[in-house]
Amino acid sequence: MKVRQISIFLENRSGRLASVLKEVGRAGVNIRALSLADTSDFGILRLIVDNVDKCMKVLKDSGHTVSVTEVLAVEVPDHPGGLAGILDALSEAGLNVEYMYAFVCRATEKAVVVFRFEDVNAAIAALKKSGISILPAEVVYSL
Amino acid sequence: MFNPQAEAMPVGELRKLQGRRLHDLAKRAYDHVPSYRARMQEKGVRPEDVRHIEDVAKLPFITKTDFRDQYPFGMFAVPHQEIIRIHASSGTTGKPTVVGYTRNDIDNWAECAARSLACGGATAADTVQIAYGYGLFTGGLGMHYGAERLGAAALPMSSGNTEKQIMLMKDFGVTVLCCTPSYALQIAEVAAQMGVDLMKLPLKSGNFGAEPWTEAMRKRIEELLPLKALDIYGMSELAGPGVANECLEQNGLHVFEDHFYPEIIDPATGEPLPDGQKGELVFTCLTKEAVPLIRYRTRDITMILDDGPCACGRTGRRIRRLMGRTDDMLIIRGVNVFPSQVEDVLVRIEGVHPQYLIIVDRQGNLDTMEIKVEVTDSLFSDEVRKLEALRDKIHHQIKAMLNVNAKITLVEPKTIERTLGKAKRVQDLRKLT
Numbered sequence: 201m202k203v204r205q206i207s208i209f210l211e212n213r214s215g216r217l218a219s220v221l222k223e224v225g226r227a228g229v230n231i232r233a234l235s236l237a238d239t240s241d242f243g244i245l246r247l248i249v250d251n252v253d254k255c256m257k258v259l260k261d262s263g264h265t266v267s268v269t270e271v272l273a274v275e276v277p278d279h280p281g282g283l284a285g286i287l288d289a290l291s292e293a294g295l296n297v298e299y300m301y302a303f304v305c306r307a308t309e310k311a312v313v314v315f316r317f318e319d320v321n322a323a324i325a326a327l328k329k330s331g332i333s334i335l336p337a338e339v340v341y342s343l
Numbered sequence: 344m345f346n347p348q349a350e351a352m353p354v355g356e357l358r359k360l361q362g363r364r365l366h367d368l369a370k371r372a373y374d375h376v377p378s379y380r381a382r383m384q385e386k387g388v389r390p391e392d393v394r395h396i397e398d399v400a401k402l403p404f405i406t407k408t409d410f411r412d413q414y415p416f417g418m419f420a421v422p423h424q425e426i427i428r429i430h431a432s433s434g435t436t437g438k439p440t441v442v443g444y445t446r447n448d449i450d451n452w453a454e455c456a457a458r459s460l461a462c463g464g465a466t467a468a469d470t471v472q473i474a475y476g477y478g479l480f481t482g483g484l485g486m487h488y489g490a491e492r493l494g495a496a497a498l499p500m501s502s503g504n505t506e507k508q509i510m511l512m513k514d515f516g517v518t519v520l521c522c523t524p525s526y527a528l529q530i531a532e533v534a535a536q537m538g539v540d541l542m543k544l545p546l547k548s549g550n551f552g553a554e555p556w557t558e559a560m561r562k563r564i565e566e567l568l569p570l571k572a573l574d575i576y577g578m579s580e581l582a583g584p585g586v587a588n589e590c591l592e593q594n595g596l597h598v599f600e601d602h603f604y605p606e607i608i609d610p611a612t613g614e615p616l617p618d619g620q621k622g623e624l625v626f627t628c629l630t631k632e633a634v635p636l637i638r639y640r641t642r643d644i645t646m647i648l649d650d651g652p653c654a655c656g657r658t659g660r661r662i663r664r665l666m667g668r669t670d671d672m673l674i675i676r677g678v679n680v681f682p683s684q685v686e687d688v689l690v691r692i693e694g695v696h697p698q699y700l701i702i703v704d705r706q707g708n709l710d711t712m713e714i715k716v717e718v719t720d721s722l723f724s725d726e727v728r729k730l731e732a733l734r735d736k737i738h739h740q741i742k743a744m745l746n747v748n749a750k751i752t753l754v755e756p757k758t759i760e761r762t763l764g765k766a767k768r769v770q771d772l773r774k775l776t
Contacts, residue, residue, distance in 0.1 A: 207725040209718045211755050237727045241734075242718075242753050244727060263757045265718050269725045298726055 202270040204252045209265040210236075210243040220245060220264065227258040235301030246301070248273075345461035345493065346454065349601050350657045357658060361396040361604055364629035369393040369402065372635040375420035378413060379405075379635065399604065399627055400615055404638045410440045410580065418634045419443050426633055431479045432579040432679060439479070442579050443633040449488065451630050455599045456489020456585035463548025463573050464591065465519045467494030472512055474522035474530075475553065475677070477501040481583025482553050482677065486521045489585055495519070502526065502677075505533040512546075513539055520549040521584075523677045524556040524564060524572070528708030531567035546570040552577065552584060553677035554710075555665055557774075561593075574664055580639055581626050587662055595648045595661030602630050605662060606638070607647055610669045619649035623669050624662065642669040671769060673703055675710045675747050682768040685714060688740045692733075700759045704772040712749040714741065717756045 210216045217236070224231065224247070233248040249255045252268065259266045274286060290297060324334065344350050352360070370390035372379035382403040383389065392401060410418060418441075419426070427446050431439035444452070460471060471490040475482030483501055490497035498517060500508055508530060511517070520527065527549060534541045546568055552575035564572040576596050577584035586603050587596035598605050603626050607616045610623040624643045628636035644667040647660050673680045682701055689699060698717040703710060716722075716737065724730050734751045741749045 205725075207723075209723050209730075209753075209755060211753075211758065216755070239727060239731065242730065244725060244730070246725070265720055265723045265756055267720065267723055267725055 203248060203273050205269045205271045206247045206249065206252060206255055206259070207267050207269055208245040208247070208259060210238075210245055212238060212240065212242055217243075217245065220259070223258050223262050223264075224249070224255055227254055229255045229258065233301070235299070237299060246299075344655075344657065345458040347656075350458060350597075350599070350659065352601065352658055354658055357600060358396050360601060361629060362394060362398070364601075365396055365399055365604070365627065366390065366393050368627070368629055368631070368635055368637065371420050371632070372637055376418060376635060378409065378417065379637070396604065399606065399638065402627075402637050404613060404625065404640050405636070406640045407440060407580070407642075411438060414438050415441045416443070420635050421445055421633050428484075430481050430484075430579050430583065432481070440580060442582075444582075445632040448582070448631055448633050451602055452485060452582040452585060453488035453492040455582070455602055456485050457492035458489075458599055459550055459575050459585045459588035460486070460489055460493050460495065460519060460521075460548075462588040462590045462597070463519065463550065463571055465490075465493060465495055465548060469493075469495040469518040469547075470498060470515055471495045471519040471521060472498045472500055472508070472515075472517040474500045474502055474508055474520065474526060475584070480677075481577070481579045482521075485577065485583035485585060486550065490519075505530060506537065509534045509537060509539055509541075512541075513544060516545050518545050518547050520546060520568070520570065521575075522549075522551065523554050524551040524560050525554060525676065525705070525708050525710060527551055527564050527568060527572070528560070531564070532708060541567065542569050544569060548573060550575040550584070550588065554674045555667075558664075576662070576665075578641060580634075580636060581628055581641075582631070586626065587659075590653065590655040590657060592653055592655055594650075594653070595663050597653065597655075597657045597659040597661050600659040602628065604629055605647060605660065607645070608640075610640075610642075610644075617649075618647040618660070621646045621666060642672065643667075644669060673701070673712075673769065673771065675703060675712050678745060678747050680712070680745050680747060684745055685741065688737065688744055689716065692736060692740065698756075698759045699768070700770060701768060702770045702772065705774075710773065712747055713752060714749050715752045715754045715759060717759055718753045719756060 208220055210220065230250045231247055232250060235246045237244045247255070256266060256268065373383055373390045386401070386403050388401045392398065425445045426443040428444040428449055429441065431441045465471065471486070473483055473486045473490065475486060477483030477499060483499065487497050487499055498511065498515060500511070502522070531541060548571045549564070549568065550573055561572045571591060573589040573593065574596055575584050576587040581603060587598040589596050606625040607620060607622040608614060608625050609616055616622045621644060624641045624645050626636065626639050626641060643665050645663045645665050647662055652658070653661065671682055685699060685701060700715045702713040702715065705711065722733060730753060734753055737751045738749060741747065
């Protein structure tokens with residue numbers, strides 16, 4: 201029932217996230233879900249992957265600070281108020297949620313990742329230029 | 344001149360006085376401080392061998408380590424009932440360097456601090472704003488006693504609360520300012536924000552010290568404040584501020600040689616160097632009673648100027664503005680900081696030796712200190728608030744130990760540059776030369 205999650209310490213510096221993900225990809229490890237917690241100085245990348253031990257080895261060998269945490273994956277009913285209902289139940293049980301994030305889900309054939317950019321317009325321009333398709337807002341709302 | 348008889352004493356007479364005082368000092372140290380006696384016996388020198396000031400070279404050196412080994416009162420040469428004051432400065436291991444004062448010591452120190460103020464033309468008619476910290480640090484109380492000895496009105500502001508400093512400076516008609524040079528610039532900056540025109544105030548001189556500064560800073564201070572900015576030298580082991588001070592010629596700091604005998608040595612060999620050559624500054628405190636100080640290695644790099652007598656008439660030789668340090672000590676906003684102290688704090692927090700780097704800079708007019716700490720597996724937590732708590736804990740302990748507000752930045756392992764053998768611990772980005 202427990203899921204092993206890998207946490208990686210990241211400096212808040214350009215290229216750090218890319219460097220970690222490159223190591224993971226090179227090792228043939230596939231990411232199932234991820235979340236990034238960040239402050240102005242540093243961040244913590246949390247990953248659920250298909251091969252925890254291999255991923256840990258790769259990251260340790262490349263000199264990263266990593267740890268394994270046990271988490272629970274909970275099925276959330278896919279309707280309005282579904283998540284709120286679960287949180288209510290946890291709250292009634294007096295359980296505190298340290299953090300939470302959504303699994304990368306699939307819209308038809310493609311996974312969808314949500315990004316936040318400092319300069320949205322510049323990001324749209326850059327993504328379009330690279331031929332990367334951006335889902336229209338109404339499509340995201342109806343996922 | 345506050346005491347022309349002493350400050351302008353003919354050189355021949357001064358050397359004779361120094362010789363007599365050195366003999367008495369050597370005898371006091373030999374008779375009452377076991378570590379001095381042992382050190383002198385080791386060198387085969389007895390007090391009766393010390394008759395002239397030139398004989399100082401026969402005596403052994405002492406260092407900050409001697410103070411640490413004799414912590415707290417092992418260097419004291421008088422019974423405790425004769426001690427009327429104790430000061431302390433930060434040391435390399437968290438244990439402070441402790442100095443005691445007899446009534447005569449306090450008197451002599453006040454005399455020298457009064458001479459320092461008079462170097463800038465201060466008299467009994469002046470109001471002296473003392474914005475050095477009051478407390479264990481010798482800056483505040485040292486200048487305070489000096490101002491009172493001069494007969495001037497001492498305004499004991501201590502450091503901080505800049506708006507109030509400026510308000511009282513203006514309302515009280517302050518004429519003399521004592522603080523660190525960077526704080527003088529800070530005062531100028533805040534005054535500008537407050538709309539106070541400092542150039543219209545009756546300020547005439549400033550005794551600035553306790554941290555390294557430059558001619559460029561002097562120029563800036565004199566552009567922003569209507570005063571002559573003078574360099575003052577001292578350290579708690581010697582007494583405190585007032586060991587040497589610039590006169591209005593602004594060409595080196597006159598040492599008050601009837602109390603403090605300066606030498607310049609080669610820091611590697613300990614050999615005395617002639618005037619005009621750069622080396623480590625060594626002081627012998629000729630009149631000190633509570634803690635006799637013989638050939639104390641200050642670790643400050645400077646030279647004794649050999650460009651002839653000074654136009655002001657003082658005969659005490661002049662040392663140049665400090666040119667550096669022989670060790671890795673940093674002076675941040677007037678506070679002594681050793682990298683090993685930072686290391687101690689980090690080791691105590693997690694019991695490990697993390698890699699760290701101290702970055703010192705000067706933003707605007709104030710020194711800043713950042714400490715980068717590599718996050719190892721044992722320090723790492725999966726939760727942001729725990730890492731933030733770790734960062735805050737380091738910040739608080741550094742503040743408690745060093746009295747410096749440092750920005751703590753957690754960084755990834757292996758990101759701090761390593762050189763062969765020894766990791767680089769300090770990056771000083773301040774432009775001081």
